[in-house]
Amino acid sequence: xxxxxxxxxxxxxxxxxxxxxxxxxxxxxxxxxxxxxxxxxxxxxxxxxxxxxxxxxxxxxxxxxxxxxxxxxxxxxxxxxxxxxxxxxxxxxxxxxxxxxxxxxxxxxxxxxxxxxxxxxxxxxxxxxxxxxxxxxxxxxxxxxxxxxxxxxxxxxxxxxxxxxxxxxxxxxxxxxxxxxxxxxxxxxxxxxxxxxxxxxxxxxxxxxxxxxxxxxxxxxxxxxxxxxxxxxxxxxxxxxxxxxxxxxxxxxxxxx
Amino acid sequence: xxxxxxxxxxxxxxxxxxxxxxxxxxxxxxxxxxxxxxxxxxxxxxxxxxxxxxxxxxxxxxxxxxxxxxxxxxxxxxxxxxxxxxxxxxxxxxxxxxxxxxxxxxxxxxxxxxxxxxxxxxxxxxxxxxxxxxxxxxxxxxxxxxxxxxxxxxxxxxxxxxxxxxxxxxxxxxxxxxxxxxxxxxxxxxxxxxxxxxxxxxxxxxxxxxxxxxxxxxxxxxxxxxxxxxxxxxxxxxxxxxxxxxxxxxxxxxxxxxxxxxxxxxxxxxxxxxxxxxxxxxxxxxxxxxxxxxxxxxxxx
Numbered sequence: 001x002x003x004x005x006x007x008x009x010x011x012x013x014x015x016x017x018x019x020x021x022x023x024x025x026x027x028x029x030x031x032x033x034x035x036x037x038x039x040x041x042x043x044x045x046x047x048x049x050x051x052x053x054x055x056x057x058x059x060x061x062x063x064x065x066x067x068x069x070x071x072x073x074x075x076x077x078x079x080x081x082x083x084x085x086x087x088x089x090x091x092x093x094x095x096x097x098x099x100x101x102x103x104x105x106x107x108x109x110x111x112x113x114x115x116x117x118x119x120x121x122x123x124x125x126x127x128x129x130x131x132x133x134x135x136x137x138x139x140x141x142x143x144x145x146x147x148x149x150x151x152x153x154x155x156x157x158x159x160x161x162x163x164x165x166x167x168x169x170x171x172x173x174x175x176x177x178x179x180x181x182x183x184x185x186x187x188x189x190x191x192x193x194x195x196x197x198x199x200x201x202x203x204x205x206x207x208x209x210x211x212x213x214x215x216x217x218x219x220x221x222x223x224x225x226x227x228x229x230x231x232x233x234x235x236x237x238x239x240x241x242x243x244x245x246x247x248x249x250x251x252x253x254x255x256x257x
Numbered sequence: 258x259x260x261x262x263x264x265x266x267x268x269x270x271x272x273x274x275x276x277x278x279x280x281x282x283x284x285x286x287x288x289x290x291x292x293x294x295x296x297x298x299x300x301x302x303x304x305x306x307x308x309x310x311x312x313x314x315x316x317x318x319x320x321x322x323x324x325x326x327x328x329x330x331x332x333x334x335x336x337x338x339x340x341x342x343x344x345x346x347x348x349x350x351x352x353x354x355x356x357x358x359x360x361x362x363x364x365x366x367x368x369x370x371x372x373x374x375x376x377x378x379x380x381x382x383x384x385x386x387x388x389x390x391x392x393x394x395x396x397x398x399x400x401x402x403x404x405x406x407x408x409x410x411x412x413x414x415x416x417x418x419x420x421x422x423x424x425x426x427x428x429x430x431x432x433x434x435x436x437x438x439x440x441x442x443x444x445x446x447x448x449x450x451x452x453x454x455x456x457x458x459x460x461x462x463x464x465x466x467x468x469x470x471x472x473x474x475x476x477x478x479x480x481x482x483x484x485x486x487x488x489x490x491x492x493x494x495x496x497x498x499x500x501x502x503x504x505x506x507x508x509x510x511x512x513x514x515x516x517x518x519x520x521x522x523x524x525x526x527x528x529x530x531x532x533x534x535x536x537x538x539x540x541x542x543x544x545x546x547x548x549x550x551x552x553x554x555x556x557x558x
Contacts, residue, residue: 060459089461099456103474112470113460158456165460 012074013038013169013200014059019068021051021058021224028054030224032068036169036202041195043211043232044204046221047247052204053096055221056171059202060093073168089117092162093171096178098154100146106133106157107142110164118165125164132160136190152183156190163194170194172203176210208251212236220244324521331513331522340516346509347529350495353423353505354533357430357495358488364435369442370468386439393436399497402429406501423505426498434491441483445476482548485541489534496530506530 014036021029029051036042044052057063059070061077061084070078077087101109110129114120120128133139136156146154155175162170172191176184188210195201195214205211211218212232220228220235220243228235228244239245309315334342371379371386393401406425410418449472457467477484499508506526513522 057455062455062459084458085461085463088459091459093459095452095456097452099452101453101456101471101475103478113462116466116470117461117463161460 011038012036013040013072014202015069015071015074016055016059017069017071019055019058019070020066021054021063022066028224029058029065032224032226034219034226034229036200038168038200039198040216041199041201041203041214043215043218044202044221045206045208045211045218045247050221051224052221053173056093056173056202056204060091060171061087062093085117089165090168091171092165092167092169093173094155094158094162094175096174098146098151098158098178100154100158100161102146105143105145106138106149109146109157110161113161114164129160129164132163133157136160136193150183151179152186155179155187159187159190159194169200169202172201172205174204174206176205176207208236208248220247222247321520322524324519327513327517327519327521328525330517331510332525334509334513338516340513340522341504341509343506343509343513343522343525343529346504347506347526347533349423349503349505350492350530351533353427353430353495353498354488354492357427357434357491360427360431361434361438361491364431365438365442368435368439369446372439372443373446390436390439393433394440396433398429398433398494399500401433402426402497402500405429405432422501422503423498426495426501426503430491430494430498434487434494438484438487441480441487442476444483445480446472448479449475482541482545485537485544489537489541492534492537493530496526 012035014034016032016034019029019032020027032051032055034042044055046052054063058065061082065078068078069076072087072090076082100106101112104112107126107129110132111120111122111125114125114128115122130139130142133142136159138153138156138160141149141153141157146157149157155178159170159172159175175191176187179187184207188207191201191203191210192214203211203215215232217229218232218235219226220239220241222243228239228241230240235244236248239248309318312318331340332342332344334340334345368386368389371382372390374383402425405428406422409420409425412418453471453475454467457471458464462471495505496507499505499511502508504512506529507523510522510526514520
């Protein structure tokens, strides 16, 4: 271990200072500053291409950053000597496109990382996986392969798979965007349950109603910057910035709020 | 659907595909289709046999190539009269094939992984691997065989230069085929979407663990048909090792023909190679068909 501080001793789960990230000449994140407290749920909203997904991928070290600093429970995780695998154990991420492993059944999808990374004995990992699957109403799917599951079920399995690593923080990257409308609710219910259990979450979403209900703070991103960061009641009803107002007007016109 | 409805006469062919076969060599479509396809097969075969029998040189070809007595003699062999059993020699082909196959699967995977690597430190090995593939795909197998079979013993190195010729033959097969098979592997690795790697790495799996448990199983599944195709080809190419003087089936057949002046031994060798390759070919077909069905089933969701 590199001595990463675990647990709640430091209440600030994530702190991001002046984060810049470019793909070639295209700057996707241009100076992000954000602090997330433990047990806090923060929603990131903004148009496609505003940098929400890239921000989440940077926090999970799936994308190398160009400059800036990301700290996890007070410790810088952007230094060159950081073991990305150790960082990722503490941060679960769920993707828009589920990305379940198609050649493994649901149970194996969930137990793979605990057994290979945490070296949890197989029997114990399976027991814990079944308990999690049971909690999220998926226990009868344990032996099925992902292609037998609906999109909503697959996304719930993906959440369970991330939870099986006992992460301190969950990053959710537009987890309902690829779902048929009637399947969105079952996934949002799972996230709501996680929030009520005190999970620290950073959620990129297009579901404005959901963001308003679940988030303690909502951040509006445009062109790689956080334009506005406020409690949902304030941001949705009385936005300070013109750009936020314009974005929300478009959402209302599209009947998404 | 009632499976018996398939058998009712006069059923339009291909309307019901509940057998899960789809369009195949003999497309399913009831008794009538079976009768028609049987008759047409018999007619085609009969015409081919007739052309052969009516050819002016049919008698002599039959004597020199399809002579049952000589076919049997070459199959059994008789070292006392200076020729070997083709039937026994094919066993060497099988052993060479099996050993070469395992080594090719390992070496080709190694080369593919090196070529797919991205680290700057691995750059020199990457260049080497690329050069290897370019070289051995470009040089005819028979030249590689001669280079190893004649060149390595001439080096007079301890151990390395004192191996049986079959070993040099297998080495040449491995070197040549690994270049091809590594490209097949590479196609397989590329066929696994990058998001699978993201998902695995985000769970804390190291690069190696992600490769071992997430990427490779999916990659290999996607390339089983082309891999088997290469191995069918490899089974036949073990015959080329005979050029080094190794008594494998083709070489044994050649010795027989030179001793007895009858080519029926080559027919025996051909039949033996067919017996080896056809089951693998049908197995490959079955896998491709199963894969097609799987994709269809997924597409229908």
